[in-house]
């Protein structure tokens with residue numbers, strides 16, 4: 001199953017992706033985290049890993065990828081980056097950090113001022129996710145950049161479900177409405193994790209988000225915040241995330257039974 005994690009900036013996407021990835025590993029799955037945020041230089045630390053080199057480099061780097069896209073565009077075609085279908089184990093080792101059954105890859109980071117936009121990363125992510133086949137023992141978790149640009153780039157297309165992280169803010173409530181209509185338009189199931197929640201804020205969120213689609217409600221957690229601030233590997237067992245991993249396990253099992 002391929003799950004895309006989205007939401008507004010600072011709502012907790014990377015934090016919850018890392019915690020969920022670790023929890024899914026504890027459930028015995030092979031988990032691939034795809035770092036799809038070109039501006040995030042911290043997710044690998046939360047997973048206790050080195051930042052792998054940009055997957056873009058496998059295709060000759062950003063410039064080469066852009067040239068390929070332009071060439072295809074000028075002949076009225078779409079550039080294709082993959083010649084055959086991949087499984088997780090087909091991702092070349094040079095582009096993956098590993099820790100037991102957890103793998104991390106980074107599509108591409110912004111390295112230099114004036115290097116150009118992140119569209120090639122979006123185009124590559126879209127094709128990568130559409131091109132990867134997962135087995136009943138695999139989970140792919142995609143950590144995205146803030147907001148909804150990845151919808152514009154079509155990154156969601158290759159994913160099975162969308163998981164929106166909602167923090168108690170007006171902006172998140174508005175964004176939840178927008179993401180709900182975007183998810184409907186591409187017929188992808190959308191679920192929510194409410195994060196950094198206290199009782200009073202949950203009441204307000206429940207007015208805006210369908211309760212039946214909320215898979216977890218995570219409270220403010222001092223250990224998460226401290227490890228995040230120090231750039232330390234998470235070694236935190238969050239009961240709500242463990243429960244979520246059990247839910248996803250059941251979802252995956254019933255998917256593969258049908």
Ligand SMILES: Nc1ncnc2c1ncn2[C@@H]1O[C@H](COP(=O)(O)OP(=O)(O)O)[C@@H](O)[C@H]1O
Pocket residue numbers: 007008009010011012013014015016146195196218219220221222224225226228229
């Ligand atoms: N449940 C939580 N309790 C305490 N702090 C949290 C929690 N979730 C996230 N944070 C903190 O919120 C900040 C933003 O989280 P982050 O995962 O980087 O957000 P995003 O990836 O959506 O931009 C970080 O400082 C992180 O440690």
Ligand SMILES: [Mg+2]
Pocket residue numbers: 013014015037040144
């Ligand atoms: Mg992030």
